[in-house]
Amino acid sequence: MNKRQFIKTFAAAGITAPAFGKRFHKVLSDIQLQTPQEAATNEEFWAEVRRGYKIKPDYINLENGYYCFVPQETLQNFIGHVQDINLQGSYYMRTRQFDDKLVLRKKLAALAGCSHEELVITRNTTESLDTVIAGIDWKTGDEAVMAEQDYGAMLDMFKLQARRYGIVNKVISVPNHPASDEEIVSLYEKAITPKTRLLMVCHMINITGQILPIRKICDMAHSKGVEVMVDGAHAFAHFTYKISDLGCDYYGSSLHKWLSVPLGAGLLYVKKDKIAKLWQMFGDMGYQDDDIRKLNHTGTTPVHTDLTIANAIDFYEKIGRDRKEARLRYLQEYWTKQVRDIPNIMVNTPAESHRACGIANVGIKTMKPADMARTLLEKYKIWTVAIDSPAVKGCRITPNIYTTTAELDAFVKALKELAA
Numbered sequence: 001m002n003k004r005q006f007i008k009t010f011a012a013a014g015i016t017a018p019a020f021g022k023r024f025h026k027v028l029s030d031i032q033l034q035t036p037q038e039a040a041t042n043e044e045f046w047a048e049v050r051r052g053y054k055i056k057p058d059y060i061n062l063e064n065g066y067y068c069f070v071p072q073e074t075l076q077n078f079i080g081h082v083q084d085i086n087l088q089g090s091y092y093m094r095t096r097q098f099d100d101k102l103v104l105r106k107k108l109a110a111l112a113g114c115s116h117e118e119l120v121i122t123r124n125t126t127e128s129l130d131t132v133i134a135g136i137d138w139k140t141g142d143e144a145v146m147a148e149q150d151y152g153a154m155l156d157m158f159k160l161q162a163r164r165y166g167i168v169n170k171v172i173s174v175p176n177h178p179a180s181d182e183e184i185v186s187l188y189e190k191a192i193t194p195k196t197r198l199l200m201v202c203h204m205i206n207i208t209g210q211i212l213p214i215r216k217i218c219d220m221a222h223s224k225g226v227e228v229m230v231d232g233a234h235a236f237a238h239f240t241y242k243i244s245d246l247g248c249d250y251y252g253s254s255l256h257k258w259l260s261v262p263l264g265a266g267l268l269y270v271k272k273d274k275i276a277k278l279w280q281m282f283g284d285m286g287y288q289d290d291d292i293r294k295l296n297h298t299g300t301t302p303v304h305t306d307l308t309i310a311n312a313i314d315f316y317e318k319i320g321r322d323r324k325e326a327r328l329r330y331l332q333e334y335w336t337k338q339v340r341d342i343p344n345i346m347v348n349t350p351a352e353s354h355r356a357c358g359i360a361n362v363g364i365k366t367m368k369p370a371d372m373a374r375t376l377l378e379k380y381k382i383w384t385v386a387i388d389s390p391a392v393k394g395c396r397i398t399p400n401i402y403t404t405t406a407e408l409d410a411f412v413k414a415l416k417e418l419a420a
Helices: 003-012 022-031 036-040 043-050 072-088 090-095 097-112 125-135 152-165 181-191 214-223 292-296 303-319 321-339 369-380 405-419
Strands: 119-122 143-147 168-172 196-202 227-231 250-254 266-270 345-347 360-364 385-388 393-397
Touching: 022 043, 036 321, 072 090, 072 303, 090 097, 097 119, 097 266, 097 303, 119 125, 119 292, 125 152, 125 227, 125 250, 125 266, 143 152, 152 168, 168 181, 181 196, 181 214, 196 214, 214 227, 266 292, 303 321, 321 345, 321 360, 321 405, 360 369, 360 405, 369 385, 369 393, 369 405
Parallel strands: 143 168, 143 196, 196 227, 227 250
Antiparallel strands: 119 266, 250 266, 345 360, 360 393, 385 393
16 A cells, blocks of 8 residues: 555545644744753643643543543544444455555654564553563573563563473662662673573663663673563653664553553564564464564454554654653653652652653652552542552652643642641
């Protein structure tokens, strides 16, 4: 299918006017002359962005990390795709879906900074990374390195491989406030032995928002013959990077988070020379061993969600990659700087700008995280999520680009009252 035919898919879906009005396009035009850092504080622009969302008035939503609900423009496109696929039925599934998915893979790969031959569309990060973990030809005694801050679903998958194949899982703990990149790299390096085959690391730790020095970790691991798998669930479309620059062997992410695709879309990257040796989780003998599509057989999928990936990318690029990153980092630092030095408050996220972006974690020393989250919701109408782990105790705070500084002021006021 060529580009013109692909565009017809969108036209047939009844996709018409975007949700934004003329005023948004005016402020968007005006902001082109500003640096991303200047644009991050342009409240007029972000107020117009906010008007493109339908926001539930019951509470202030500071829990966008689980699922960044989609702006109205993307939602309209998604509904159009649902209607179109429902109209076409099996005709679309048998004649168009694979060509359309190729176009989408190429568009997504261009955004991710890799070849489309190294990327497939999955349903989420868990599916992506568990495909890799299960696809390795493990032998008894093989070792894998990971951190206790890694996502539970992947840690459980490693536990399953330990039960099934007798592999050994070595778990480290990443400090919430590292002194340097070298401190973090050293922690992983000390866990590696001649038996280590795979190292899993978060690009952005989901419970604290800490960004890890992935390239340095990958270079260290590769110097010891160890492959690296990166959990990029919260990094993709959150801050700007190219997967190809990271030096990793495997990368997975969820597109329903910071790219704001409707639920049910993720990505898996496998470096070209690593594809052939991975076993697929589901039998699909229709592809060569070195074709990444062999890893992508999960039966009939929600193709209308896949089609919306293109719309979400268009929205993301309309806002501007660097502008979005700058805004999210500005919002995080806007509130964390106001509470870091307050007695009884602990911010579990590094203060250095390059070590975090939009996500942060904060706790009250005299409150259990669950009690803190419940109080924030019931008393202050602020929605968050409690994190209660050995290394991190507090609430994860994840604003989005529609979040206002006034909402964060309300959150800071609540924190100060709880701390007192």
